[in-house]
Amino acid sequence: MHGVKLNPGKCVFGVEGGKFLGYLVTQRGIEANPDKIQAIQQMREPQTIREVQQLTGRMAALNRFISRARDRGLPFFRILRNIKNFRWTEECHQAFQELKSYLAHPPLLSKPEPGESLLLYLATSTAAASAVLTKDQEGIHRPVYYTSHVFQGVEGRYSLMEKLILALVSAARKLRPYFLAHPIVVLTDKPLGSLLQKGTGSRMIKWSYELNEFELEYRPRTAIKAQVLADFLMEYDPEEEKKNNDPEEWTMFVDGSATTSQVGEG
Known part of the structure; x- marks a missing residue:
């Protein structure tokens, strides 16, 4: 009636869950795509700027699941600010390992009911x-x-x-x-x-x-x-x-003027 056409090869019916817009949607909630998680879990520690860019790009695909994503990725973004001097620091190593540990048990996101607070x-x-x-x-x-x-x-x-x-x-x-x-x-x-x-x-x-x-x-x-x-x-x-x-610091400027009783402040 409305002229809507469906591709049978891309439609599924009567299932309890499936991939939708890059996520896994089930009765339990919204889960991160395991393929996107594995893309990070299987990465070696970046050794080039390009590999750092790949890492941050893969993080971006999972941002909605990552608590404090910008804080977790800060050491990587610092590298990208100085692409001519690549240096993988101990801070980067620690952040990389913590990211992998976090993604080993990613949170399950809930689905809000219409109109609920x-x-x-x-x-x-x-x-x-x-x-x-x-x-x-x-x-x-x-x-x-x-x-x-x-x-x-x-x-x-x-x-x-x-x-x-x-x-x-x-x-x-x-x-x-x-x-x-x-x-x-x-x-x-x-x-x-x-x-x-x-x-x-x-x-x-x-x-x-x-x-x-x-x-x-x-x-x-x-x-x-x-x-x-x-x-x-x-x-x-x-x-x-x-x-x-901390107490706010004030700077006093004195103009050098004076009267018989006091000096001026300005």
């Missing part, structure tokens, strides 16, 4: 802002999608609060279809909602305006009952918070 956890480090969208399944928060954004330029000098809001904004951009179709509960112990509502500064006003189209609610974080989320980067980096809490 989804929960968002935020995390930040000195290098990246990350988030994980989850759903509540019998009191346990199951991951739906991981996102990660590496800081560019001045973003690395943002305050802790700004980095967390950037994690939220980046997740909203990446997961726009989810944010439009579901109420999103942001689980955080930081006053992000209040900061966005006040909208002080052009950057905060821009972010607030961008997030206004979504149905967002902010709630305090509770105890994490799923190990896959317990392993997710904590909401803040203790060293980062310590740095941001």
Whole structure:
């Protein structure tokens, strides 16, 4: 009636699961394609720039399954910034082994029900802002999608609060279809909602305006009952918070003027 034509060779019916858009979709949820995981597991440690590029490309194909993907891949991306001086460091070796270990047991991603509220956890480090969208399944928060954004330029000098809001904004951009179709509960112990509502500064006003189209609610974080989320980067980096809490330094400029009672400061 609608003129739709199907290729019988590409259609399957009455099955409990199968590959769809490069993933394995089953009754249990969404699983990473084993072929894409094996492509990394079977790699030797990169010995050339091209092999590092292959590694980061294969990671990108699995990003939605990888917690803190940008943090995990940071040593590899540092190599690509200086392609004329390839150097595989101990940090790279460690990151490569940890990536393989993580992918040996990749998380199973849950499928949201239409209209149900989804929960968002935020995390930040000195290098990246990350988030994980989850759903509540019998009191346990199951991951739906991981996102990660590496800081560019001045973003690395943002305050802790700004980095967390950037994690939220980046997740909203990446997961726009989810944010439009579901109420999103942001689980955080930081006053992000209040900061966005006040909208002080052009950057905060821009972010607030961008997030206004979504149905967002902010709630305090509770105890994490799923190990896959317990392993997710904590909401803040203790060293980062310590740095941001250091007393602000002021510089005083004296113009040299004076009166009978005091000197001037300007």
